[in-house]
Amino acid sequence: MTDFFAALGMPVACELDRHQLDANYRQRQAEWHPDRYVSASEAVKLQALRHTSLLNDAYTTLKQPLRRAEHLLELKDSDAAGHSSRKLEPAFLLQQLEQREQLEHLARHRDAAALEVLRQLVDTQWLAQWSEFATEAARQDWCNARLALQKLQFLHKLQEEIRHLEE
């Protein structure tokens, strides 16, 4: 497992300084991009391509909170299999079910105003869940962090579907 945080010179953490991330990415790209090695040997060119590819992967991953969280757990949680078998609480699943039904209903009736209300609600839930994840990650309680991440994955999917509908 490649440590994307290390690849971009960032501390391994849930929250990160976006300006620092952007700057570090650009600085490393400027150094490694294949355009800098146009007249170099094939081996060096391939190395440049591989490394910039890694930088691109790392940047894409760290930019998005959900993927960053997933990556953080991949690095830190040594008992991933054990922890992911834990079940989500029924209340959360029920709420998900209801919100999905609501979304389908809104889609059929093309109710833009109600869709906007739902979007705001889900966004708020996301933020709350995110801060829970951050707290658990800071305490290094990977078992609870993974639970929070699973909820974030559910919410993220819902957000994407809402955005898709808005278009």
Place this chain on the structure above:
Amino acid sequence: MVLFSIAEPGQGRAQQVIRRKRAVGIDLGTTNSLVAVAKEDKVDVIADVHGRRLLPSVVHYAVDSAPVVGDEALNATGGTTISSSKRLMGRGLTDIHYQVPYTLKDSGDGGMVLIDTVAGAVSPVQVAADILKTLAQRAETSLGGELDGVVITVPAYFDEAQRQATRAAARIAGVNVLRLLSEPTAAAVAYGLDKQLEGILIIYDLGGGTFDVSLMRLHNGVFEVLATGGNSALGGDDFDRAIADWICRQATVVVNAAVDYRRLLKLARAAKHALTTGERTPLQWGTWAGEFSRTQLHELIDGYIDATLSACRRVLRDAEIAVGDITDVVLVGGSTRTPRVQDKVRTFFGREPLCSIDPDEVVALGAALQADVLAGNKYGDAALLLDVIPLSLGIETMGGLLEKIIPRNSTIPLVRAQEFTTFKDGQTVMSLHVYQGERELVSDCRSLARFDLRGIPPMVAGAARVRVTFQVDADGLLEVQAEEVASGVKSSIVVKPSFGLAEQDIAGMIQSSMHSAAADKVRRSLREKQVEAQRHMEALRAALAADGDSLLDAAERQDLQNAMQQLAAAATGEDAALIERLTEQLNNQSRDFAARRMDAGIKAALAGQRLDAVGDNF
């Protein structure tokens, strides 16, 4: 031409001169193509010997004579004239849903479409190669030697097949490609470096046949493409066709003959141009005469412009950027001269678009700047361009579904792997079919390549682990590799799109381009003599202006002037031998003057004065 410099006293040997690499940027456009070069402190389009900057992307093929390119092709008769063939690059016959003024035919093996000409069927790649060759010659004549490398621009929206076709054209033309660069990125480079822009830029590029929109972030010399979109079959040509069809309706005529339709399109284009400044313009076709107004023009073209704005909206969404975040809007492509386009863009983005650099030239200028960097003429503060792939790349899985391995708008270069497994017990071969596109079903996407991974050790279904690796380089070209992880059995392919050309086709075209090389050589030699003559006259003129009064008497000066006039007259003609003789003659006559200048220069240098002016051996 011997270039000698005079060292400052005490400095010892003259400084060693390193030859600047001859690297140019080529904008291979649908309607016009051009070539530009970056010099020490400026970048400019290279004109031909007649001073023309744009080369119409038109090639005339005739029986028993070499293809003619550009303005000469527009006026040529007795053969087949091909224009706008960029739209056919990397396309099969079934992809072409619009009318073209020449006959297309299937290549027979499901490959790229062919164009019927009196000189036989021609591939769009061949047409592109002929245009590239003309531009390369123009640049070589101007720069005085063979090119070290070129940057060729392609629409950001070009898919694998189209990029590969462009690469193939360059190979046939015999030019060394440093990089394929997307057109909007090139435009951003030209503006970014010129105006020191920072922030988020949207590049709105409406050309003759394509529309491209790119969203970029500029920061400290790094140009990062955030998202790109567009339509590879939408452009100013559509405006012309809409106007032409309108004329037909008004005149209640049907125009079938290719010659007449071309004439009608010319009329339509002229009407469109007239309305760039005027409110209305008179029109006449056959016996019909009428008037064409801006209102009518808007009715005809608004749909097309709105389609471009929808594409802009999509790109903003992909990058999660709001209209308000945009710091500048850059207009590229000749069709952005249409006032209606500018109005709608201004309204949509809520800001005055930038169009201070000629929209026809901006792409070539940016490409030239990047060519200069890639050739190694520039170090340190060189701009860095981070491009994206325009369409998702993936592989066909069970049920004809596309499994995306690299999503669109991913920054390149990129290497990404995914594991697949076998479907049947004891399966030893896995067939991999690579597609490009956004739809779920592969039948709605473009097939790029197909290859087999053989020799998988027999196992129960689902036990084999086949790792498929997609590698996209900085040009956006794809290489796919498959490997069975346990056994290490490997297979790989550099994607040759189904709509590309077979290797032997390319070899054949390179071969045939050798045959026409003889005729090219004669033309080229004439150009070189013309340029050589111009260069001598330039140098002599400068020398006369500097030292003519002090080193020559009136009669000597008059002799030189006369010789120069004779040569100038000959240089506009086609007689290479005459030009050569007169150049030689001027050389001899001015030798004495040159010697006197040398003496004066050495005296001045010995006297301790720095001499920046460099002698010339005319």
